Amino acid sequence: MPSTHSDAAIELGRRLRAARVDRELTLEDVGALADMHWTNIGKIERGQVHPSVETLVRIATALDIDPGELLRGFTAAMYPRKSHGLTAADFIAERQRRAH
DSSP states (O other), rough: OOOOOHHHHHHHHHHHHHHHHHTOOHHHHHHHTTTHHHHHHHHHHSSSSSSHHHHHHHHHHTTTHHHHHHHHHHHHHSSSOOOOOHHHHHHHHHHHHOOO
16 A cells, blocks of 8 residues: 655545545546546545645535635644744744844
């Protein structure tokens, strides 16, 4: 069995599957509505791949949900290989600190 892509991919897949099942749609149904092959949707639901923005929007539209809701709460920490925990806010705060 192929491994998962990331914690984010697992959570995204869980959310997509829940939305699909809640609407009583099959993978084939969503594939037809999103104009994608259903096996690709299955890979996304299993967290094996992380979809592009276009793919995410196509699937969300097919499921009649806001794509942003699928990503709510996601952080960079959910992805592998992040070398630091810094954000733009950290850089701005340091710049302001140095200016004073």
